[in-house]
Amino acid sequence: MKNLNIAIVGLGNIGSYLYRYLEKNKKIISEKNNCVPNVLYVSAKNKKRKRAFSINKKKWLKNYLDATKRNDIDLVVELIGGSEGAAKKLVFNALKNKKHVVTANKALIAKYGDQLAKIAEKNKVNLEFEASVCGGVPIIRSIKEGLIANKIKKIYGIFNGTSNYILSSMDKEDKNFFDVLNNAKKLGYAEANPSADLNGDDVSAKLKILSSLCFNSFLNNNIHVEGIANIDKDDIDNANKLGYKIKLLGYAEVINNKIYQRVHPTLIKKSSYVASIDGVLNAVIIDGSPVGQSVIQGEGAGPAATTSALVSDISSILRGNIKFPFSISSKDRKKLKFKNISERFFSAYLRFEVADKYGVLSNITNVFSKNRVSIKRLIQNPKKNKDKSTIVIVTHSSKDKSYNKIVKEIDKKNYIIKKSKLIRIDDN
Amino acid sequence: MKNLNIAIVGLGNIGSYLYRYLEKNKKIISEKNNCVPNVLYVSAKNKKRKRAFSINKKKWLKNYLDATKRNDIDLVVELIGGSEGAAKKLVFNALKNKKHVVTANKALIAKYGDQLAKIAEKNKVNLEFEASVCGGVPIIRSIKEGLIANKIKKIYGIFNGTSNYILSSMDKEDKNFFDVLNNAKKLGYAEANPSADLNGDDVSAKLKILSSLCFNSFLNNNIHVEGIANIDKDDIDNANKLGYKIKLLGYAEVINNKIYQRVHPTLIKKSSYVASIDGVLNAVIIDGSPVGQSVIQGEGAGPAATTSALVSDISSILRGNIKFPFSISSKDRKKLKFKNISERFFSAYLRFEVADKYGVLSNITNVFSKNRVSIKRLIQNPKKNKDKSTIVIVTHSSKDKSYNKIVKEIDKKNYIIKKSKLIRIDDN
Secondary structure, eight states, X not given: OEEXXXXXXXOSHHHHHHHHHHHHTHHHHHHHHTEEEEEEEEEOSOTTSOOSSOOOGGGBOSSGGGGGTOTTOOEEEEOOOSSSHHHHHHHHHHHHTTOEXXXXXXXXXXXXXXXXXXHHHHTTOOEEOGGGSSTTOXXXXXXXXXXXXXXXXEEEEEOOHHHHHHXXXXXXXXXXXXXXXXXXXXXXXXXXXXXXXXSSHHHHHHHHHHHHHHHTBOOOOOOEEOXXXXXXXXXXXXXXXXXXXXXXXXXXXXXXXXXXXXXXXXXXETTSTGGGOOTTXXXXXXXXXXXXXXXXXXXXXXXXXXXXXHHHXXXXXXXXXXXXTTSSOTTTOBOOOEEOGGXXXXXXXXXXXXXXXXXXXXXXXXXXXXXXXXXXXXXXXEOTTSSEEXXXXXXXXXXXXXXXXXXXXXXXXXXEEEEEEEEEEEOO | OEEEEEEEEOOSXXXXXXXXXXXXXXXXXXXXXXXXXXXXXEEOSOTTSOOSSOOOGGGBOSSGGGGGTOTTOOEEEXXXXXXXXXXXXXXXXXHHTTOEEEEOOHHHHHHHHHHHHHHHHHTTOXXXXXXXXXXXXXXXXXXXXXXXXXXXXXXXXXXXXXXXXXXXXXXXXXXXXXXXXXXXXXXXXXXXXXXHHHSSHHHHHHHHHHHHHHHTBOOOOOOEEOOSTTOOHHHXXXXXXXXXXXXXXXXXXXXXXXXXXXXXXXXXXXXXXXXXXXXXXXXXEEEEETTEEEEEEEEOSSHHHHHHHHHHHHHHHHTOOOOOTTSSOTTTOXXXXXXXXXXXXXXXXXEEEEEOOTTHHHHHHHHHHHTTOOEEEEEEEEOTTSSEEEEEEEEOSEEHHHHHHHHHHHHTSTTEEEEEEEEEEEOO
């Protein structure tokens, strides 16, 4: 049986899990792919870190960049992370030197994926990154292979387990954002610095990768991104009363030949599939033709799920054929029009915290009317023991930019106590 | 760019859809796979049937078996159907003559898949059958590639859209079995002869294929199969009152190194994911290690969804590498122990239609106690204006064979008006 010689660079939680997995499962993975995954070398920043397993001294590379130079290495698995520095150097050099690359690095692929793909194609090696998007959910392979026949019109879903855990816990446990976040950190569901998970950047990187795969386009940075840090328990309770859940969703969709990419908290009907996905799960929904709607759901993060994805990538290289990293040759990828969402129509939930003054309601509704946004529902709740009220407005479908105008204008009024909220609604 | 010459044999709804799809999408499929899918020949029983599109006269094979003989054919797409006769002859001969085969024929693969895989492996050609299981849901490719790293413990779900449509319509529309079935026929959701969809045979064939893929075993006929023809509106209403939906589910699972395969109507919690799948959709849930639980859902049937699967198979052959049809070489596939479910533990719903006589309830509960089945819940409802009652019993977990004994014994009693019902419960 043939051999494929592998260097794993980066031995944190994921690298360590993968190393041990490949040691234990070498036989079955070899049998399935008719080729032996031979982990010949490893490299890690902290060679002396305590590990629960031992690695033969001969396996350690002197310098991580040796992985890109040694003739006896066929495949480099990059598990360093980050879009710049060591990870970038390693992956660029490995591909330039005709090594296959498997990576879990969404930031790197979202930023440099187009350049990297061109080098891989030129040098006839594979660049695989299933593990960079939604951990164990085989979404990239499904788009590139299982659903290859389809013209995809829309892909959306829950792409970040940390933020979904926080939103669903706030909903279920009647706790506020910071209590839930602290709990998530204790449980290992949120990192010490969870900002990329909470501000939408993590979802944004994943969505850029997915939309370029779905639409056969180059990566595009025209993407609207909002995180969940502004969502409070009151919004979740209001949403519930209105028949919705709040989820951090990523969307990439084609409408009249224009592509919109967006990441934002969304009110979505309680009865919908996406609303039912709680905790750290990821869920992806694809609308394609001829297949119709497909759903793929699973564990989105963690060493075990990520290893599942890494091994699927390694296996595809073991089986031996060369594929286009973005499912189609760089020369055939298109420069499509990516539009800002300001012109797209949404219905929306807006929340205003106001002083209980004469004429406030009339003033607010007047601003809506001036901006030609029609109100579907309005709820005014006085705060207990205070001269303050909350006004919640649900609108009919209007241009996104109208909402921003309204919020901007109303936030200048002297009756506004707190920055107003705008959360888009998905009524599908 | 390379060419792959294809013969499509069988031009019913699916074959026609595929033919037209490949005509329209030749360019993009070629670009994605770096090889042109060239439909050189077609064959159909009824050459003169009216079709909405024209086929060049030169493309028609004189005899369908020419597809297995002509040197200019690389790949035969079999869309005749049925496990015997023409389909069997075509696929066996094609593989023997070193042609790749793509088929949507679950009956053929479930019966002869092991033999066919051996021939394909010996002759180094591909045998692909994604379209034979769950239409557009890329479940086979996900097991063989996306989730290749995983040791799968359980696969289950909704594998038949027709029966799911009937059960969910009975539930929602307050109609009985035959009204819903007639409506399903009108809507094209059920065939003129829907017996394989209703008696569980369709699910059984799919499950055999999936379990051999999941467990790296040969196909095995030890499978318990029950259909839905006995489910009536009262069962569905009773289930609702107890907090369940009734679904026709297929399960393949490893418990203590033994494999159980079973297809039967199941009471499953309303809050579960599977209970929420209505209409003609298919949904597959896989429990694997390291990935955890994955869910894949989509359109299970129809020419469009099936074409999506066929094209994914054709594409994998266009890309050029040879794979094991059952994800592992025939010499490495295992002869695992497949056990009858009689020894497996379930909780169950039992329904007895009885004459309202003195001592009936005591007699029934006595039979349960004698067979050491403990009752969790018992509901007795008198029928209106009649001396009859319905007794519904929900049990704690017991061996499956105990239930069969109980039903057999009670059905002999003179107070029994109608054959008693046993429906297993899935409390996960």
